[in-house]
Amino acid sequence: MVEKNTNTGFLERFFQLKEYNTDVKTEVLAGFTTFVAMAYIIIVNPQMLADPFYIMGQNDYAAQVANGVFFATCLIAFFGTFLMSVYAKIPFAQAPGMGLNAFFAYTVVLTMGYTYGEALAIVFFSGLLFIFITLIGFREAVVRAIPSCVKTAISAGIGLFLALIGLKNASLVVANGSTFVGLIDFSLWNSKGDAAGMITAGGVQYAADAYHSMIASAIVALIGLVVIGALHARKVKGSIIIGILVATIVGIPFGLTSFHGFSMNIGAQFQDFLDVSLFKMDFPGLFKNSTNIFQMIFTIIMIIVSFSIVDMFDTIGTLLGTAKQAKMLDAKGDMPRMRQAMMSDAIATSVGACLGTSTATTFVESSAGIAEGGRSGLTSLVTSLLFLCSLVIAPFIGIIPSAATAPALIFVGVLMMSSMKELDFSDMSEAIPSFVTVAFMPFTYSIANGIAAGLITYVLIKLLSGKTKEIKLFTVVLCLLFALRFAFMVTG
Numbered sequence: 001m002v003e004k005n006t007n008t009g010f011l012e013r014f015f016q017l018k019e020y021n022t023d024v025k026t027e028v029l030a031g032f033t034t035f036v037a038m039a040y041i042i043i044v045n046p047q048m049l050a051d052p053f054y055i056m057g058q059n060d061y062a063a064q065v066a067n068g069v070f071f072a073t074c075l076i077a078f079f080g081t082f083l084m085s086v087y088a089k090i091p092f093a094q095a096p097g098m099g100l101n102a103f104f105a106y107t108v109v110l111t112m113g114y115t116y117g118e119a120l121a122i123v124f125f126s127g128l129l130f131i132f133i134t135l136i137g138f139r140e141a142v143v144r145a146i147p148s149c150v151k152t153a154i155s156a157g158i159g160l161f162l163a164l165i166g167l168k169n170a171s172l173v174v175a176n177g178s179t180f181v182g183l184i185d186f187s188l189w190n191s192k193g194d195a196a197g198m199i200t201a202g203g204v205q206y207a208a209d210a211y212h213s214m215i216a217s218a219i220v221a222l223i224g225l226v227v228i229g230a231l232h233a234r235k236v237k238g239s240i241i242i243g244i245l246v247a248t249i250v251g252i253p254f255g256l257t258s259f260h261g262f263s264m265n266i267g268a269q270f271q272d273f274l275d276v277s278l279f280k281m282d283f284p285g286l287f288k289n290s291t292n293i294f295q296m297i298f299t300i301i302m303i304i305v306s307f308s309i310v311d312m313f314d315t316i317g318t319l320l321g322t323a324k325q326a327k328m329l330d331a332k333g334d335m336p337r338m339r340q341a342m343m344s345d346a347i348a349t350s351v352g353a354c355l356g357t358s359t360a361t362t363f364v365e366s367s368a369g370i371a372e373g374g375r376s377g378l379t380s381l382v383t384s385l386l387f388l389c390s391l392v393i394a395p396f397i398g399i400i401p402s403a404a405t406a407p408a409l410i411f412v413g414v415l416m417m418s419s420m421k422e423l424d425f426s427d428m429s430e431a432i433p434s435f436v437t438v439a440f441m442p443f444t445y446s447i448a449n450g451i452a453a454g455l456i457t458y459v460l461i462k463l464l465s466g467k468t469k470e471i472k473l474f475t476v477v478l479c480l481l482f483a484l485r486f487a488f489m490v491t492g
Helices: 002-014 024-038 041-055 059-088 100-111 116-135 138-145 148-169 208-233 239-250 266-277 293-325 338-355 366-371 377-397 402-422 428-443 447-464 473-488
Strands: 094-096 173-176 180-183 198-201 204-207 360-362
Touching: 024 239, 024 366, 024 377, 024 402, 041 059, 041 094, 041 100, 041 377, 059 094, 059 266, 059 338, 059 360, 059 377, 094 338, 100 116, 100 293, 116 138, 116 293, 116 338, 138 293, 138 338, 138 473, 148 173, 148 293, 148 402, 148 428, 148 447, 173 204, 198 208, 204 208, 208 239, 208 402, 239 402, 293 338, 293 360, 293 366, 293 402, 293 447, 293 473, 338 360, 366 377, 366 402, 428 447, 447 473
Parallel strands: none
Antiparallel strands: 094 360, 173 180, 198 204
16 A cells, blocks of 8 residues: 555656646546547558558558558657656657658658658658757747747647547548538438449448448447537546547447457567568668759758658647647746657657658647646656557557547547637737638648648738738748748648
């Protein structure tokens, strides 16, 4: 009994739980919630990075890459999140970022023709750039240069972004040929489709079985959302994780929740990790077979900077937006220990490249754990250890369907939208940049694009309305940097 109190006392002292008005139980629950909300990455990331090689017909190599990236994903999620825990001491988790991994796979590898090893070398260089600009204080200067109206809008924008991801994962929002997106058609739940077994909904064709599964997913997600909302209204602790578990159970009769067994061969996967992924960055390959050395170097630099800009602003947006919702910002609107958080992100990117995966970044799904009360590094410590355990428990993680985690994202989106009430809509030079920031995040599927659009419109409207004194010089520099990226740099 004494030993238990001693351990708890150490955790309380090291993570300053009393200062954050939290406790071990709350932090552990929050860590579990964050992990469940983002555990999909250990399944999706290997598929994403291996996909270009399947497309190119290199099936055996693709399978090796998938195995190697699985290990790399679990290890970098553990390492990056552990850094956030013990160095930055904040409740945020890291893993290979969605969007950045798609850029890695489909633009850098598939479209531009770089090999897996060459792309890893580019990510490694971008990590070194992250470290450098963090050491010189550039990232903190960027945070200070973001106008207060845009900072306030970031939280609401991330809320809408999370909600859209959740609605998409739940199949509540689906593609529509006429309106771009639309609500899934519940009336087709019993339709057998045409003679070929195909259903046409919103101008898009689906296999009947697949569409029925999407309808089931939407129903399960709605049930999960109602459970989370009701429990939260009753102030029940753990409402998000309970809602996820309820939705997982409800998904059983719908055929969404199933256990596929222990088909993994960890030994073979680990061997592929050693053979294909670990320290397999190909630096010489970047400079081979080029007839124009200057064009080659320029292209590489542009890719590195593209990775850097997107990751930097995704991280800044996630930290500021989520911390604001959790009331973790100081009186100046800055986040304590921001530099340590940025450095953790930077180091994780380079280490991730060494392990064999695309850019590691701070996950917006961390907001799920923070919504459950996570306030210290103990939350991220729990999440990091669960990612390490994922090397063994991955089959169990696969049981939880996306329909069960989607309600958590939608619910957190609702919570984060509360910052909208702080925006000043009486001044259009503030209101339009704020709205653009909020709108661009979900509609372009990018936090970085939302911040970029907000900054650019802020500077232009302030300039043309004669309010130049309100514009910081470095804010203008950021706008020019984004304009350069949109005009000339490689985008995903």
